Amino acid sequence: MANSTSATRAAVVVGGANGLGRAFCRLLADDGWHVVVADIDETAAAETLQVVAAAGGRIEFERLDATDLKQWQALHDRLRIKFSALDLLVNSAGVTATGEVGEQAAETWRWLIEINLLGVVWGCHTFVPWLKDNRRGANLINVASFAAMYSSPNLAAYNLAKAGVVSLSETLFGELRPHGVGVTVVCPGFFPSGLNPRGRFQTELDRRMTMDNIARSRLTPDEIARDALAKMRRGRLYAVRPRSCRLLWLFKRFLPTTWLRYVAWERRRSLQRYGVAIDAEKRGRDA
Numbered sequence: 001m002a003n004s005t006s007a008t009r010a011a012v013v014v015g016g017a018n019g020l021g022r023a024f025c026r027l028l029a030d031d032g033w034h035v036v037v038a039d040i041d042e043t044a045a046a047e048t049l050q051v052v053a054a055a056g057g058r059i060e061f062e063r064l065d066a067t068d069l070k071q072w073q074a075l076h077d078r079l080r081i082k083f084s085a086l087d088l089l090v091n092s093a094g095v096t097a098t099g100e101v102g103e104q105a106a107e108t109w110r111w112l113i114e115i116n117l118l119g120v121v122w123g124c125h126t127f128v129p130w131l132k133d134n135r136r137g138a139n140l141i142n143v144a145s146f147a148a149m150y151s152s153p154n155l156a157a158y159n160l161a162k163a164g165v166v167s168l169s170e171t172l173f174g175e176l177r178p179h180g181v182g183v184t185v186v187c188p189g190f191f192p193s194g195l196n197p198r199g200r201f202q203t204e205l206d207r208r209m210t211m212d213n214i215a216r217s218r219l220t221p222d223e224i225a226r227d228a229l230a231k232m233r234r235g236r237l238y239a240v241r242p243r244s245c246r247l248l249w250l251f252k253r254f255l256p257t258t259w260l261r262y263v264a265w266e267r268r269r270s271l272q273r274y275g276v277a278i279d280a281e282k283r284g285r286d287a
Contacts, residue, residue: 094116
């Protein structure tokens with residue numbers, strides 16, 4: 001496990017231009033890391049660089065479309081020339097979308113899965129061998145979501161992609177442990193991530209419900225990133241925030257069918273709060 005305090009530690013933060021990725025960049029730079037922001041959003045990345053550099057951090061930008069395996073390989077080749085070793089890869093790029101199965105557009109499924117799941121797969125595929133080469137040990141952080149455990153209706157594509165990130169991280173935990181590479185998967189609940197303004201919502205009600213959930217959250221990107229880095233240093237696989245999500249996760253693990261009935265009931269109740277009428281004849285299905 002990488003635990004060095006050397007100022008020469010190098011980290012690549014994919015999706016570091018804003019939200020949680022920016023928080024990772026700032027915290028790592030504050031701790032003396034040399035941070036590479038890899039993102040497709042050059043404007044937001046410039047803001048991240050300005051914030052971190054103004055605070056005295058070492059940071060630079062590399063443009064990357066996380067869905068393009070060739071761009072991943074080109075980034076890897078450029079950075080291997082620049083750095084003798086890579087100490088940390090953070091896969092934080094992501095998007096969001098709502099829609100029920102059979103109603104959400106096929107193109108939206110493809111768009112979301114390519115970014116949220118395949119983007120992480122390609123990052124691991126390309127950079128894991130370099131992490132394994134690090135003689136002092138290294139770390140990998142993949143950002144998933146509590147949605148992977150919650151399995152909320154109307155979020156099938158998002159749930160699937162994030163569950164895939166969790167499963168990939170669990171697999172890598174076993175594969176990389178013999179090589180001294182730690183793996184942490186981050187599974188936060190609702191928080192102001194910067195994803196939702198760019199999200200694809202099936203209805204305006206979906207957007208409103210999502211924004212209301214975010215507004216009620218007390219989580220911040222800094223809190224999530226700080227917790228994930230603390231879990232990384234302790235060799236922990238799961239970083240689930242807040243505490244209420246950890247308790248719900250345990251509930252699901254012990255009583256999975258009861259949990260899913262609760263989720264269906266909560267979805268119906270939430271729609272009713274927003275004035276959506278529910279067909280009384282269908283209520284008994286989830287009772």
